[in-house]
Amino acid sequence: MSSPGFWIEALGLFAACLTTSSFLPQAIRIWRTRSARDVSLVMYLMMAAGNTLWLVYGILIGSVSMIFANATCLLMVASVLVLKVRDMLQPNLLVEIVAAEAAVGAPGQPVNSNEIPATPRKPPAAA
Numbered sequence: 001m002s003s004p005g006f007w008i009e010a011l012g013l014f015a016a017c018l019t020t021s022s023f024l025p026q027a028i029r030i031w032r033t034r035s036a037r038d039v040s041l042v043m044y045l046m047m048a049a050g051n052t053l054w055l056v057y058g059i060l061i062g063s064v065s066m067i068f069a070n071a072t073c074l075l076m077v078a079s080v081l082v083l084k085v086r087d088m089l090q091p092n093l094l095v096e097i098v099a100a101e102a103a104v105g106a107p108g109q110p111v112n113s114n115e116i117p118a119t120p121r122k123p124p125a126a127a
Contacts, residue, residue, distance in 0.1 A: 009065055016069025023076035030080060036087040044084060048077045 030036045051074040058066025 012065030013068065016065050020069050020073040020076065023073065023080060027076060027080050030083045036084040039080060039084050041084055044077055044081045048074060048081060051077055
């Protein structure tokens with residue numbers, strides 16, 4: 001039989017896999033939608049700081065599961081943080097579109113094609 005320490009460490013590694021991979025769906029969603037607008041910057045900064053401290057703690061006590069979990073989790077949290085900061089630094093696309101359309105239209109003229117009055121259509125010719 002194996003020592004109890006092995007099974008305790010195995011339990012820790014399994015827990016680490018579950019909690020660490022929980023950040024992956026958020027990172028994938030941000031990557032696919034190209035938007036991190038709804039992600040809390042403060043939450044991810046706090047999580048990164050906490051993971052860093054847990055990683056240091058794991059190194060100090062020599063726990064493989066803590067080192068693995070927190071190093072991996074820190075990488076995932078950092079990737080979400082990078083995407084969030086990148087999103088925050090990009091100008092608002094909607095504001096850019098509206099500004100570009102407003103610059104094209106003369107005063108009193110429609111700003112976009114939805115405001116242009118439709119030209120009357122001729123009825124189709126009878127067969």
